Amino acid sequence: MHVEVRQDFITEEEEKELLRELEPGLKKRRYEFNHWDDAIHGFRETEKLQWGSECTGVLARVRATAFPEGSPLLGPVHVLDLDKTGFIKPHVDSVKFCGSTIAGICLLSDSVMRLVREENSADWVDLLLSRRSLYILRDEARFKFTHEILKDEESYFSGQKVPRHRRISVICRNLPV
Template identity: 50%
Template sequence: MIILNRCSPLRQILRRCYSQAAEITSNKINLTAFFGKWPETEQQEFREHMRIITDFISESEEQQLHEEIEPYMSRLRYEFDHWDDAIHGFRETERKKWFPKNREILERVRKVAFDGAVMPYVHILDLAPDGVIKPHVDSTRYCGTTISGISLLSDSVMRLVRTDAQRYNQPSSGTAKELESKGSEPDAAYRHQPAASLENNFYADLLLPRRSLYIMSHTARYNFTHEILAKEHSEFQGTPVPKTRRISIICRNDP
């Protein structure tokens, strides 16, 4: 489900998807482009488990979130050698206590994205304009069925690629979480990078507008790598999507 606000700055791209993209907010707009030969049932599950809500926060709410985290983030340096090699050009932290108005925003995230409680610490990931998040799957040792993030400061494109079926989604072998409990994970890395080639595979590109909320759960969370495309590759359906500095406010539930 995708909800479009008439003030969306991405109307040029949306017009290419639907001729009535600029109409009333009740319109549902597809911000997902599918590639490869998707099994019908798996594509349907993906649509249910990977959602984007545009304009989830207002401009003033984006500003108040940024104003709360910027004094701390600005003291950190961008790193280009992440310990698990999944991110380059980033700085990150976790935050448990928030100003009251921002707690209200995070409570909205909980109500929309999660069936119950979320982990008390919220992950803040600040990606430099030249930064990149490589294809990875977040380890089930550290977060559960759902990962949800608010995008601040910049539009971006997220790509999800189907992982190696032998490892992640063989019906006879169980889900990724079950496989990990049997010791199938190579290590205890927070983010691991399974093989997920685009060749002879199927994948999806998702347009993440500034101030949107993405909700990645179940099939999308376990069986696909996800990445943020580098600025030189950042485009959606042939239209460039300029990526500047991007901050993600990420909530997760317990494993």
């Protein structure tokens, strides 16, 4: 499977700077509980094209880590803010909206992402997405596995409870082929 999680990908200071840039726009939105494809509950989302210099540097590091050099990338960065009670149901992202790779920085809270093979639900893996980590899903992990963020009450990793709080993902994507 083509999955990678890099713990402590950003520093506490970089997380604060990302939040400083994101919070004003997010605060203008309400948490929603019905998504167009019913995949996300208790969320706010936006796209952000313009960033300050420190955040631009962080995003350049994400892109250099996750995508091959010269890979055509989606310009706007997708920002998904999950309320403490929010969750993401198992789904495969639409190929209309992004290509073979997504890379997300986790802000504010640890969480558990579950990947399940569409053709065989007995083939699954849980990923611990620690606060300030970077996760990367490529190719097979993107198209042959569903992914979800577990609800707080279901959030366990290796038998240990992983408390879920408000969680923001800052997600870079490449263009569909």
